[in-house]
Every structure is written in structure tokens, then in C-alpha cells.
Amino acid sequence: MKKLIIAAIIACTSLSAMSQTADLRKKIEVNGSAETEITPDEIYIAISLKEYFKDNNNKKRVTITELEKQLQTAVAKAGIPKEDLMINNVSGYTDYWNQKKDPNFLASKQYKLKVKDLNSFNVIIAAVDPKGIASTYVESYNHSKITQLKNDLRVKALLNAKDKASALASALGDKLGSALLIQDLNSDYNVQPMYARANYALVAKADAAGNEAEMSDIDFKKIKLQYTVNVTFEIK
Known part of the structure; x- marks a missing residue:
């Protein structure tokens, strides 16, 4: 009989501990993204x-x-x-x-x-x-300001996630609470840009006989930087 009582006490204690640690808050999880285009300087x-x-x-x-x-x-x-x-x-x-x-x-x-x-x-x-x-x-x-540009995009991606979550929560008559978890889903590397024109090196070679080399507007195509975050918000 004592053994049954002890077992019952242990079971009740376990259930009580589980109820105390379980997160019963309503939550919503969304992705947010932001992008921009820059020319290397x-x-x-x-x-x-x-x-x-x-x-x-x-x-x-x-x-x-x-x-x-x-x-x-x-x-x-x-x-x-x-x-x-x-x-x-x-x-x-x-x-x-x-x-x-x-x-x-x-x-x-x-x-x-x-x-x-x-x-x-x-x-x-x-x-x-x-x-x-x-x-x-x-x-x-x-780019001389690449770090600042990346950080700005992360913030914009986070705000984009908040706007999405707020719109979804509002549709259900709920209010958006604080962010519970933020995940940065970026590997943070640069993509090699293509060139707007490929003849930049040819200017030096153009006409070894002494004629004036034809100049042209040469520049990099813009590089697209894109950042994505995954955010879990509480719903109140």
C-alpha cells in the first residue's frame, strides 16, 4: 500500500513539474526578408x-x-x-x-x-x-560600407517578419506580442558580380599602332544582397 502511495505521489509530482515547464503560450512563426542592390566601390x-x-x-x-x-x-x-x-x-x-x-x-x-x-x-x-x-x-x-549594409538588411528583414506576423494575428483578432526566438538564416557571403561590359581590359590593348583607344562607360552590374530571418512571436 505504501508503495502505491509513493508511486502516486511521484506521478503527481512529475505531472506538476511538466505543467510548470510546458510553454502554453500561443505563438506564430514567420519568415522575413529584405534585399538591396549595390555597386562595389x-x-x-x-x-x-x-x-x-x-x-x-x-x-x-x-x-x-x-x-x-x-x-x-x-x-x-x-x-x-x-x-x-x-x-x-x-x-x-x-x-x-x-x-x-x-x-x-x-x-x-x-x-x-x-x-x-x-x-x-x-x-x-x-x-x-x-x-x-x-x-x-x-x-x-x-564595398566600403558592406558591414553596415548587411546589418541594415537584417533589421529590415526582422521588421518585415513583424509586419507579416502582425497582419496574421490581427486577422484572427489577436495582438502580436514580443519576439520569442530570432534565427538568422544567412550564410553571409558575397556573390561575384557580372560585368556590365567585358572590354575594360581591352582599352590597354586597343590599337598598339598609336590610335586613341575608344573609351566606354564601364561598370559592375549591381550586386543583390538578400537576407532572411525566421522569427517566433507570442500572440496575446
């Missing part, structure tokens, strides 16, 4: 310069030093800080033995240039001897 361009000979006898060499001065001058005229032009790599520039063994050896030098848009790069690269440019391409990109 920090674009990093890789530029490779290479020496070449002006004549067929390989005696009149256009050196890396000359080409680099042209690039530095163009960068300065464009109003870009000199620290935004960096050296990425040097190939044979100081290789005394290769130059001594082979008088026809042509040194090359790679740079990284930070610009706000491709149009300014277009102007800069057009001021450099096109025969001395081996290649140019976009190495990476960013």
Missing part, C-alpha cells in the same frame, strides 16, 4: 607589365622602370592615393643572372590597383604604353 585590379623591344634587333628595350613610371603618373593624375597601387610580384626584374645569360630576357612586374570604379581604371590604363601591358583583370572587389 572598392575594386582591385591585377595589372601585369612586361618589358619589350622597340626594334627588330632587340636593342631598344622599354624597361619596367619606364612602364612603372607611366602607371604611377597615371594613378597620381587620377587622384588615387599612391598606397592604392601595390606590387604583387616581380619576375626577373632584379634577376641579374638571367639578364646576363640572355640579353633578350624580358622582365615583368605585377601590380594590384585599388579603384572605386572601372571607368577610372579605364583612364589610368589607357595612359600606359599598351605594348608593355601583359594583362589586366579584376582580382577582387568589396
